[in-house]
Amino acid sequence: MKKLKRNDLKKIDGGLIAPIIMCDENMNCPPNLCCTSGYICRDWRKYPCI
Numbered sequence: 001m002k003k004l005k006r007n008d009l010k011k012i013d014g015g016l017i018a019p020i021i022m023c024d025e026n027m028n029c030p031p032n033l034c035c036t037s038g039y040i041c042r043d044w045r046k047y048p049c050i
Contacts, residue, residue: 021041029041034049
């Protein structure tokens with residue numbers, strides 16, 4: 001296996017491998033995350049929030 005570069009790790013971290021965290025019924029998420037369409041908690045800097 002080749003060594004993963006920092007950019008490769010970023011792609012994996014932000015890709016489908018990252019766990020999906022669902023919003024609760026009040027649209028609350030863990031710190032630094034927000035609720036997007038589909039009731040999934042995502043990074044507010046990368047995804048539009050509701």
